[in-house]
Amino acid sequence: MHDQANEGGTALAGFRRYTWWAVPGTNVGILILFTGEWILDGDVPIQPRVFSAAALAVEVAAVVALLNRRLSAGGHASRPRPPSGWPAAGVLAAIVLAACPLALRNYGLWPMAPAIMTAVAATYLDRRPRRWLITGVLALAALPGGAVSLASGDGRLVYAALFPPGITAFVVWAMLGPLWAWDITGRLDEARRLSAELAVKDERLRFAADLHDIQGHHLQVIALKSELAARLAEADPERATAEMRDVQRLATDALRDTREVVRGYRRTSLDDEIANATRILASAGIDTRTTAEPAAVTEAARHLLGLVMREATTNLLRHSRARHASIDYRVTGGVARLRVSNDGVFDVTGGAASGTGLRSLAERLGPAGGDLAWTRDGGRFEVTASLPAVPPEEPQAGVGTASSGEGRR
Template identity: 35%
Template sequence: MAHVILVMALLSYTVVTLLNLLGADMAGYQQVIALVSLAAILALQLRHSAPGANRAPLWQRCLTLTAQALLTYLPFFVFQAEWGAMAGFLAGSLLLLLPARVGWSLYGVVGASLSVPAALEGRSVLVVVYLCQSTLLTGLVTYGLSRLSELVKEVHSARDELTHMAVTEERLRFARDLHDLLGFSLSAITLKSELIHRLIPQHPQRAREEVQDVLSVARDALADVRRVARGFQDMSLEQEVSSARSVLSAADIGTTVRVSLGSVSTQTSSVLAAVLREAVTNVLRHSKADNCNIEAIQLDGNVHLLVANDGAAPDHHEHSVHGGSGLMNLEARVRAIGGEVKAGRVDGTRFRLRVVVPAEQE
């Protein structure tokens, strides 16, 4: 609609000039010259008013502006002041295609130049002022409608891009949540199933107890999938600490836990629970740990979460052919609530993950 309004306005200005010329006493060849010149100027103006015209190479802009200037000023020798309205198109094109300082300067020059033919014809001061003012006004209208059309197009393009980004972000969120929630559960099920396999021959009673734990973890995994599908992601840090202790113990990894928390917002607790779940999953999958230390301490308005384990040998690799993106997911979650993550090897064979986040979210 903005483009249609622009085209109709340019056509209207052109038709007004044509009617003024036809109302004057002109010879046949003059009418032909008027029609050809008006058509050429209109075509050039539509080109200059098109979105992105100001991004064309400088030499192209200068060439078309020069052509428009010649078509604007040469007909004055034939039609005199009756041709004055066409100078407004040139004024608008200068604003559209040239840098602001140069464009506005030349815009003023074009407006003032209309006083010359009117004065040479002996027109009154009021007519001179009218021609200069109408030229400047036409230039502003041409510039404003052209920019409006371009901005509307950019807004529509930006809206489409934002929609695409929102869909992409939602896909990333779903993938991140699925990874964070199910990675731990599936690792726990695998670990406990291997433990059951070893216990069945000589400790059947203990194996039955572990089967119950596997069923419990599987039910929790199913609930997690449903929570992801609903977009509901609240998790409890204290519950996750308890689950981590149980899984690490089943893997014969000595676990030291220290938790000292006060008032913690639901969002902070959910993020830290996801961090702890991913950290324990990495301990199980990416190390040969014998000991793991978990600390969650609230200090000076922040919650400090530390997960450290040994057995992070450089030659130990995950057996799965699929790569992971857990640490990147955690960094995204933590930074979203104003926290920071530090992770890396310590003393060669120890790996430490430290997270600091605000205890309360605004």
């Protein structure tokens, strides 16, 4: 099975394992069980048994190789090309496995191998060619057994003619159903991944647009006044000086506005970050459980915890294939604690645990009396940040408010 690293420990990997066992595993098991019993039957002549044993090994290998390649392309727009040589080998083996039992008038066994190869071939075709293949095989499946039964006069014509189309239709249905579900799941997972990436890009574009809108006018005027001052430097020094003072003032305003834009982007409150994270994760198809108890904490604490919330959300979208996440924020014993956890971590190396984002935030929380830790337990990743709700040098929010009220009175 391929692409396991990309699926990590999520339900998609479990569904893939189920599909693998349900499709290649089940068909190979049925083929080996029924054909193997016939091969081991001592009443069957030795020559057909030897040919069938060799053909069985070839078809089993062909079915596993072809279906494994087909499963690896689940969710992709274009279907993969079958591995070179395996389709022809599988078809030849199926012909041998059909001819040997049919020659001995075993009408129940001979269609099994061709039916499985027909289903495997159908998984590589688009809808219209697949319908033509299945319809043609179902129509032809009644002919070999019916012809042998008529020629031998054994009186089993109805069974010999109708059982092969029936078993072929059942095998095709049993194989295409799980693969169809797997393809849909792959497309949904790809859509979820794209939605998460778009959510992050939208936030970057919003910041870039705000910065451009605010600074575009300042920079354009600065450029024009600087050019004008350069032209007036010799002809009218006093006016050139005045223009340069305007340039200085505009540059100062531009610097102040830039800081305001950045501050507005980076100093969002924890409440805003939790609401934003819930929205983004929901758009990415991640079921998020949020518990946020309102409590009085300092603006600095809300700022730092907001940064942790933003970094945890970014890591969750970039470095996991999570299906479920939880956000828990509460103040207990004078300590504000934020926990963000998710399932589906597939890569810690080069991911959240070894990156600079969480480490730099941990260095910022330390001087503020806080702590930042992250742990991984199997496929679950959790970030925990804690800060004093009110630093020792600051009065409690309720006390400060009461005192101020008394002073006003």
